[in-house]
Amino acid sequence: MIQVITGVRPGESDLLEQAFRLRHRVFVDEKQWTDLARPDGREIDEFDGPASVYILAVEDGTVRGHVRLNPTTRPHLLADKHGHLCYRPQPRGPHVWEWTRYCVDPTVRGGRRWGEIASTVELAAIEWGLMNGINDIVVEYEPKFMTRHHQMGFKVTPLGIAEEMNGEFVVAVHLQCRDDTLAKSRAALNVPGPILSPSLVPDISRVA
Secondary structure, three states: OEEEEEOOOOOOOHHHHHHHHHHHHHHHHHOOOHHHOOOOOOOOOOOOOOOOEEEEEEEOOEEEEEEEEEEOOOOOHHHHOOHHHOOOOOOOOOOEEEEEEEEEOHHHOOOHHHHHHHHHHHHHHHHHHHHOOOOEEEEEEOOHHHHHHHHOOOEEEEOOOOEEEOOEEEEEEEEEOOOOHHHHHHHHOOOOOOOOOHHHOOOOHHHO
16 A cells, blocks of 8 residues: 655654654665664654655555655755766756655565565656656666666656765666656556555645
């Protein structure tokens, strides 16, 4: 089941608290991004807040997958921390949002269930964006994922060259949805139909 959370601050939602702890397990404990470590075991930064939209995969009350979406009209990771990755102008505007902290619970990796959770979270983020008039996405990730997103029907434009960060190469990328991106994404990820219903999509006009 997908839950969409927005308009809340850290500490105001049990599911969001679980998501922060999942992020800490993945990015600090597993990937060893030690600069993100916190004594309370929650990975939180200055870009978490009421303007953020969180797409969560939840199974029996437990958060298994997460991605954070932030408007580029406000401070966000690429512009305020990782601008050195960009040699081209950074896309910004109400129709451009950033995806960060995409992760899946390590305990469900290695099989079909992992793929289902990862695909569901990513497709829900695409659907949520299109429902809100958001056709452009900026991300920072390993270069190999550019091929994946090309296969999913996005126009994929690197904003710079890959640089080593925290022991892995990372590139900033501008993803643009085409008319067939959603259909191609569902086909590529083997998901037959919609993930979200309109009732799951909150009003974000206040942060555009």
